[in-house]
Structure formats: structure tokens, C-alpha cells
Amino acid sequence: xxxSSKTMDQKMAAAEAxxxxxxxxxxxxxxxxxxxxxxxxxxxxxxxxxxIAMVVIAILAPVIAPYGMDDQNADAIxxxxxADHWFGTDNFGRDILSxxxxxxxxxxxxxxxxxxxxxxxxxxxxxxxxxxxxxxxxMMRIVDIIGGIPQMLLAMAIAASLGSGLRxxxxxxxxxxxxxxxxxxxxxxxxxxxxxxxxxxxSIGASxxxxxxxxxxxxxxxxxxxxxxxxxxxxxxxxxTLSFMGLGIQPPSPEWGAMLAAGRVYLRDYPHMCIxxxxxxxxxxxxxxxxxxxxxxAFDPRLKN
Numbered sequence: 001x002x003x004s005s006k007t008m009d010q011k012m013a014a015a016e017a018x019x020x021x022x023x024x025x026x027x028x029x030x031x032x033x034x035x036x037x038x039x040x041x042x043x044x045x046x047x048x049x050x051x052i053a054m055v056v057i058a059i060l061a062p063v064i065a066p067y068g069m070d071d072q073n074a075d076a077i078x079x080x081x082x083a084d085h086w087f088g089t090d091n092f093g094r095d096i097l098s099x100x101x102x103x104x105x106x107x108x109x110x111x112x113x114x115x116x117x118x119x120x121x122x123x124x125x126x127x128x129x130x131x132x133x134x135x136x137x138x139m140m141r142i143v144d145i146i147g148g149i150p151q152m153l154l155a156m157a158i159a160a161s162l163g164s165g166l167r168x169x170x171x172x173x174x175x176x177x178x179x180x181x182x183x184x185x186x187x188x189x190x191x192x193x194x195x196x197x198x199x200x201x202x203s204i205g206a207s208x209x210x211x212x213x214x215x216x217x218x219x220x221x222x223x224x225x226x227x228x229x230x231x232x233x234x235x236x237x238x239x240x241t242l243s244f245m246g247l248g249i250q251p252p253s254p255e256w257g258a259m260l261a262a263g264r265v266y267l268r269d270y271p272h273m274c275i276x277x278x279x280x281x282x283x284x285x286x287x288x289x290x291x292x293x294x295x296x297x298a299f300d301p302r303l304k305n
Contacts, residue, residue: 037298044294047287054284058104067095069102070252078270088272090262096273099254100280106255107284110166111236114173115228121174122181123224127212129182130189140186147179155238159247169248173238177231184227188220222299226292233288240281256281 039045057064073093081088087096129139146154158172192198193216201211240257242248249255251262256277263273 034298038294041290041294041297043290044297047290047294050283050287051291054104054287055108057101058108061101061105065095065098065101067098069099069254070094071098078266078273080270080272087276088270090259090273091266096259096276099259100256100276103254103256103259103277103280104284106166106249106253107236107239107281110170110173110239111232111288114170114177114235114239115231117170118174118177119181119224119228119231122178123185123217125178126182126185127189127217130186131193131208131212131216136186140182143179143182146175147183149176151176151234152238152241155242156245156247159242164247164250166249166253169239169242172242172247173235176238177235180227180231181224184223185217185220188223189216192216192219226296226299229288229292229295233285233292236288237281237285 076093155176162168243257259277
């Protein structure tokens with residue numbers, strides 16, 4: 001065998017080894033393929049880790065915050081960022097960094113809690129409307145009436161009628177976002193309710209509840225998960241808007257929207273009071289939006305590779 005032949009055989013062997021290695025790494029399950037596609041979206045992957053970091057920070061806020069959320073210091077009023085107060089202080093001498101850390105608890109709790117409730121109610125309504133044609137017209141007309149009012153305007157009207165406070169603010173955001181999940185679920189259920197596996201479940205005498213919750217809903221969760229991720233960002237921004245307008249959480253709670261409202265009076269001379277909570281809202285909203293885009297692409301079967 002000549003030297004050139006040996007070299008060619010070595011190259012072919014190396015290429016075959018690389019091919020086998022790639023085959024081993026390639027995911028074989030649907031969950032593995034979805035995760036593989038998701039990781040290719042670097043921006044969404046970074047957004048996921050940023051969100052995880054924010055959740056950890058929110059949980060550990062009492063431990064890592066340098067000051068209490070409402071610790072006032074008359075000698076440290078309206079300080080710009082410095083070594084002792086990295087994000088400066090507000091008009092009561094409270095450390096803005098500490099209030100941002102504590103405020104992350106409120107924003108994330110409101111965002112996730114409102115989405116869980118609105119998604120649960122909307123998914124059930126949408127699934128029932130799609131499965132039972134007699135209920136469709138009645139339920140979806142009610143949903144259309146609610147959904148026909150701009151979401152923020154509806155939330156403001158509900159919050160104004162119920163009064164300010166965390167609970168009333170969450171109720172306002174929940175009611176205003178239910179139509180989104182109801183419509184998505186209804187359209188998804190309508191596309192698969194006549195599928196063969198649904199007909200097979202009916203033929204063996206499975207109850208309607210079993211068919212809806214065990215066979216139909218698990219197969220339509222992809223668009224709902226994507227919408228819920230984007231919904232958390234919208235809920236956080238809606239709650240901040242309501243608090244900014246005085247219809248949500250009231251001071252001295254360190255809610256980011258309320259911090260913006262308090263800082264606007266000093267915007268000209270002490271812009272850090274508005275810039276810092278504004279940036280916090282911007283980053284969490286952007287992270288959730290790119291995460292939702294990543295989930296949408298990962299769940300899209302047309303993007304398999």
C-alpha cells in the first residue's frame with residue numbers, strides 16, 4: 001500500500017469517526033430536538049439564563065441586598081451612584097439597588113402569578129368552546145367583547161373600579177389577558193379535535209374530560225407556552241404601568257413602576273431615580289420576549305434540522 005493510499009484511508013476513517021460522533025450527539029426524542037433547536041438561538045438562551053438569575057436574585061433579595069427595602073437615611077438623600085450606594089439613593093435616602101432587588105420579587109411574582117391564573121382560565125374556556133359547539137357562540141362572544149377592549153385600557157378601568165393594591169391590580173391584569181389564551185386554545189383545539197387518536201379515544205368510551213385534558217390539551221400546549229412566556233413580560237409591564245399611574249401597588253413598596261413614578265419629579269436633576277428602574281423593566285421584558293421567540297422557533301416542526 002502506498003503512502004497516499006494510507007493517507008486517504010486515514011482521512012476516511014477520521015471522517016467516519018466524526019460522522020458517528022455527530023450521530024451520537026444528535027437528539028432522538030422530541031424534547032431533545034426541541035432543546036437542541038432552542039440552544040441554537042443564542043439570544044433566547046442568554047435570555048433564559050438572565051431570567052433564571054433574576055428569579056434567584058428575587059428569592060435571595062433579603063440576603064444579598066445591602067440595605068432594607070425601606071431603610072431611610074436623612075444624611076444620604078438623593079445621592080448619585082457611589083461606592084456605598086451603587087445605584088444611588090432616592091428622595092428618602094433609601095438605597096435604590098436594594099429596592100430594585102426587592103422590587104424584582106414583586107414584578108416576577110405578579111408576572112408569573114397573573115399568567116398562571118389567566119392561562120388556566122383561558123385554556124379551559126377555549127378548550128370547552130372548541131370541543132362543544134353549543135358553547136362556542138356564547139363563550140367566544142363573551143371573550144370577543146372582553147378582547148375587543150384594548151388590554152391596557154381594560155386593566156386600568158378594572159383597577160380604577162376595584163381600587164389600588166396588589167390583589168386588585170392582579171385581578172385587573174388577569175381579566176384583561178384571558179381572551180388571548182382562550183382564542184389561541186380554541187383555534188388549536190379545533191385543528192386537532194377530529195384527529196384519529198381523538199376518535200380512537202371516543203371509540204373506547206373515554207369521557208369528554210379525559211379526552212380534553214389527557215389527549216387534546218397536551219398536544220396544543222406549544223403555542224400556549226410561547227404565549228405565556230410573552231404574557232409574563234406583558235403582565236410585568238402592565239403592572240408597572242398601573243403602579244406608575246397610582247392604580248397598582250402603592251409606596252413604600254419597591255415596585256419598579258411606582259419607583260419610576262416617584263423619580264419623575266426629580267428626573268431633571270437626579271435622572272438615576274428613573275433610569276435604573278426603567279432599565280430593570282427593559283431588561284426583564286426583553287429577556288422574556290427573546291425567550292418567547294426562542295420557544296416559538298424551537299416548537300416549530302418546520303425548523304427541524
